[in-house]
Amino acid sequence: MKPPSEKSAGRRKSRPSFEPLQPHEIELADFFVRMAGILGVPRSVAEIYALLYVSSGPLDFDHIQGRLGISKGSVSQGLKFLRDHEMVLSVKEKGARRERWQPTPSLAASLVALLRSQVLPALEQAQPGLQRVLADAQQRGAQPEVIERLSRLNRWNSRALELAPLLLPPPGA
Amino acid sequence: MKPPSEKSAGRRKSRPSFEPLQPHEIELADFFVRMAGILGVPRSVAEIYALLYVSSGPLDFDHIQGRLGISKGSVSQGLKFLRDHEMVLSVKEKGARRERWQPTPSLAASLVALLRSQVLPALEQAQPGLQRVLADAQQRGAQPEVIERLSRLNRWNSRALELAPLLLPPPGA
DNA sequence: GCCTAGGTTCAAAATTTATTGAAACATCAG
């Protein structure tokens, strides 16, 4: 057990103390935050990405936390999100224990992966339900107008699912 | 427990009672709700759209409220949103005071309008800021890698703004 | 094994966003 107060007893690693974001960094972060907002990506995630994006080399966990002034938990979760969506890469130097992070080369690819992960599951999951809705309407002799709408929706869904792997090839392709 | 349904209690004009959504309607609503969620559109808005989408004719305010079981305020705001994004049309019958609503013919066009309204303003607003960030980086002699990233971001932004009016023509075009 | 730097988890707290409903407003018929 560690006593919580570690003022200046014995050998203390000097708290690195990171600079807050500079104006130009804030500007870029704002841009990413707004764009991310459209897709429902949390502010902290966008900020982490923005910071890596304007930084010259890969940054480690503590730098990210320090410069953004957010909690460990947020950094961890944010990096997990970015990792899961293939938006960042870790560079592990040999002999070093920490991981250091940088944005993946192509922002375009990153966005595509993100969209893919959001839209595809929804389309897949909806497929059977939509078919059922259409069948239901036909069976009940709904208005032709409604049948037509529901048919179109089904066709779209199918085509989107067919096209998806071509336009947005998954990691392994 | 459901509120007492007075289906059988005489047809009185004072309190028209509406049926809750049927299973097939719920299914479609769920689909729209999920899709809308990706773009941050509230549940109630998606539900309204879904209801209009499966309904044979245009529906009036009270029908929408009654069948979805949501508040007047939500219906009003939801319809405003859908109107603003050109996703619904009102059909005013002559001599009638109420407006009746139906989805616009093309769902595709509706989605495009929606995206347009979300993304374009962000791109426009970001333009000067992004240029400033790049200029800043160049002036401070940032790493070529960073300069390159920021340049690409600027080019993208510009091109997106140029292309936008072509791909997503505004109402008047 | 033991220790600890490095990172994750997750319940609680903070924040943001959506919904409600009563009051205000608007429009039309009489």
Next chain:
DNA sequence: CTGATGTTTCAATAAATTTTGAACCTAGGC
């Protein structure tokens, strides 16, 4: 003009989401 109907507004409330931080893992050096 007046009253009734139909709709909007918006402050209060409810619901959903994000952030925090302390407890908890995990791998690697000793």
